[in-house]
Every structure is written in structure tokens, then in C-alpha cells.
Amino acid sequence: MVEQNELVEQNTLVEQIEPSFNRFRQAIAHKEFLITAEVSPPKGCDFAPMLHQTRSLKGLVHAVNVTDSSRAVMSMSPVAASVLIQQHLGIEAICQLACRDRNRIGLQGDLLGAAALGINNILALTGDPVKAGDAPDARSVFDYESVRLLQLIQKLNSGLDANGKSLPHQGTNFWTGAAIDPQSPSWSGLQKRFERKINAGAQFFQSQLITDFERLDKFMQQIASQSDKPILAGIFLIKSAKNALFLNKYVPGVQIPDHIIDRLARAKSPLQEGIAIAAEQIQTARQICQGVHIMAIKAEHLIPEILEKAGIHIAKR
Structure with missing residues (x-):
């Protein structure tokens, strides 16, 4: 009788912690134009901001994508931040997980903890190099990279750990995504990497910041068309010409073209011009791929205005 009461209490606790967050997965199944937004956890323990x-x-995005110490700059655990967003706001989270800072033991521990706390979506990343961040002397781990992390998650989903041993009770139920860079200079390398991630279980792809939409279209036609997995184009809110130059200098793989920098420099209100550029890019992406991932670092409150200018609305379910 005591065991039965304990079981009831455990089930009640799970119901309180783990509401059903499967809107993103349903949107993919219904082939909706997908909208996600990036959210950065705080560099501290105050999560209110x-x-x-x-x-x-x-109500404006299908999910928010919670970063994992992006650019190797220390921040709150993405698992903790994802749980806080889901519990306090009721917005579905996609939790980023980078291999840079964890070995396979730590990765599995964080994944099992995320599953227990109701996180259903994981974006598997290798991680930015530590030399780019605020602790350049930190020791990198990279026990796995993104493809092997995707493979690990598929094992956990099937009820096995990294060593192939059965997990007690049941496996996880993650919907996994991966990063892709359609502007990569190596076309053959891009295709091989994309195929490896598909074979490792990636269900969706989030691109790096896109400025060359002809290149994105070529990628969609020649590489992504080989699969039915949705591609979300990375759209960045560039707040000024100075912001664009900073991104070009310090963010790996980013190259904002001169015509955008000049447009921002000439604008009376660079921020409003940046919002207009982002809205235009979303409209362009809508004609090319299956969704957008919007990055407006420390200005997430401006994303509704960007979506309104772009004429984008998600279907209510």
C-alpha cells in the first residue's frame, strides 16, 4: 500500500514537472512554416530578465532555442534555463547541448536529466572553440562531436546507454536537431556532413546566420532536397553597422556583406533598419526553406515586431 501511494505521488510530480511540449514536433509533421527564436541564459543565477x-x-514561435554557453562564453546551464522557460512561460524549448564542455558521461547525465524534467527537443552541437570565449585557457573536452552526440541520443531513445547497456525502465524520447552552414566554402564537405547528420538521426536543421540567400537556395535544391527534414534559416537582428562589424570579426563563420553594413550605416535609425532587414530576409527564406531561426541577442522583445513586418503567423492548435 505504501509503494502504491509512493507511485501515485511520483506520477503526480511528473505531471506537475512535465506538461506535454510537442508543439514543435507536430508543426514539423503538419509541414508548417517553422519559427524558432534563440534565447541566451543569463551569466548568473537571476533568471527573471x-x-x-x-x-x-x-504564441508567436513554435519553440525557443536555448543556447549552451554560445561563443564559449559562460552562462547558466541550458537544461536549467529550458526548464525555467517551460515551467514559467509555457513556451516549448529546444535545448542546445555542446560537446565542448562535457565527456560522454556528462552528456548522458545532462540528457537524462533533461528528459526527466520535460525537455523533448535537443539541438546537438560540437561547440565553439574555447579561445573565442571568456575563458580561453579552459580545457576543451570534445569527447564527442555533433554526429556522435546525435548517435548517442538515438541510443538513449532506444533505451540503451553509450556502452549499449539497457537503461532501467525506459529510454528517452528526444526530437533531435543539428546545425548546418549552407554558406560553407566546401560544398562536398557540406554535403557529407549533412548526410552524416541525417544518418545519425537529425530530425531538423538550424542554419548559421544566412546572408547569401542564393547560396541557401542552391543548398536546398542540391543537398537538402535529398531528405524530408526541415531546414530553418538563421536570421539575425543586426542592430547597427558597428554590430555587423563585430559579428564579422568575432563570430566564427559569419560574413555580413558590405551592402548590409552600408545600409545600416546610412540609416537614421539603425535598429529599425535592422528590424526591416530581418523581416525582408524572413520573407525571402519563406520562399526557399521550411522555416526560420531568429537570433536577436538581448533584444528578444523585438522579435514580435520583426514577425509582424514579415507577415508571419503560426497556426493555432
């Missing part, structure tokens, strides 16, 4: 910035996204 993060929730304040994110609150306005409810």
Missing part, C-alpha cells in the same frame, strides 16, 4: 525578454514570444 531572461523570462521577461522571452515572455513576448508566446
Whole structure:
């Protein structure tokens, strides 16, 4: 009788912690134009500002993508931040997980913890190099990279750990995504990497910041068309010409063209011009791929305005 009461209490606790967050997966199944937005956890334990910035996204995006110490700059655990967003705001989270900072033991521990706390979506990343961040002397791990992390998640989903041993009770139920860079100079390398991630279980792809939409279209036609997995184009809110130059200098793989920098430099209100550029890019992406991933670092409250200017609305379910 005591065991039965304990089981009831456990089930009640799970129901309280783990509401059903499967809207993103359903949107993919229904082939909706997908909208996600990036959210950065705080560099500290006060999560109120993060929730304040994110609150306005409810009902406007299918999910928020919570970063894992992006650019190797230390921040709150993405698992903790994802749980806080889901519990306090009711917005579905895609939790990024980078191999840079964890070995396979740590990765499995974080994944099992995320599953227990109701996180259903994982973006598997290799991770930015530590020399780009705020602790350049830190020791990198890279026990796995993104493809092997995707393979590990598929094992956990099937009820096995990294060693092929059965997990007690049941496996995880993650919907996994991966990063892709359609602007990569190596076309053959891009195709091989994309195919490896598909074979490793990636269900969706989020691109790096896109500025060359002809290149994105070529990628969609020649590489992505070989699969039915959705591609979300990375759209960045560039707040000024100075911001664009900073991104070009410090963010790996980013090259914002001169015509955008000049447009921002000439604008009376660079921020409003940046919003207009982002909206135009979303409209362009809508004709090419299956969704957009919007990055508006520390200005997430402006994403509703960007979506309104782009004429984008998600279907209510």
C-alpha cells in the first residue's frame, strides 16, 4: 500500500514537472512554416530578465532555442534555463547541448536529466572553440562531436546507454536537431556532413546566420532536397553597422556583406533598419526553406515586431 501511494505521488510530480511540449514536433509533421527564436541564459543565477525578454514570444514561435554557453562564453546551464522557460512561460524549448564542455558521461547525465524534467527537443552541437570565449585557457573536452552526440541520443531513445547497456525502465524520447552552414566554402564537405547528420538521426536543421540567400537556395535544391527534414534559416537582428562589424570579426563563420553594413550605416535609425532587414530576409527564406531561426541577442522583445513586418503567423492548435 505504501509503494502504491509512493507511485501515485511520483506520477503526480511528473505531471506537475512535465506538461506535454510537442508543439514543435507536430508543426514539423503538419509541414508548417517553422519559427524558432534563440534565447541566451543569463551569466548568473537571476533568471527573471531572461523570462521577461522571452515572455513576448508566446504564441508567436513554435519553440525557443536555448543556447549552451554560445561563443564559449559562460552562462547558466541550458537544461536549467529550458526548464525555467517551460515551467514559467509555457513556451516549448529546444535545448542546445555542446560537446565542448562535457565527456560522454556528462552528456548522458545532462540528457537524462533533461528528459526527466520535460525537455523533448535537443539541438546537438560540437561547440565553439574555447579561445573565442571568456575563458580561453579552459580545457576543451570534445569527447564527442555533433554526429556522435546525435548517435548517442538515438541510443538513449532506444533505451540503451553509450556502452549499449539497457537503461532501467525506459529510454528517452528526444526530437533531435543539428546545425548546418549552407554558406560553407566546401560544398562536398557540406554535403557529407549533412548526410552524416541525417544518418545519425537529425530530425531538423538550424542554419548559421544566412546572408547569401542564393547560396541557401542552391543548398536546398542540391543537398537538402535529398531528405524530408526541415531546414530553418538563421536570421539575425543586426542592430547597427558597428554590430555587423563585430559579428564579422568575432563570430566564427559569419560574413555580413558590405551592402548590409552600408545600409545600416546610412540609416537614421539603425535598429529599425535592422528590424526591416530581418523581416525582408524572413520573407525571402519563406520562399526557399521550411522555416526560420531568429537570433536577436538581448533584444528578444523585438522579435514580435520583426514577425509582424514579415507577415508571419503560426497556426493555432
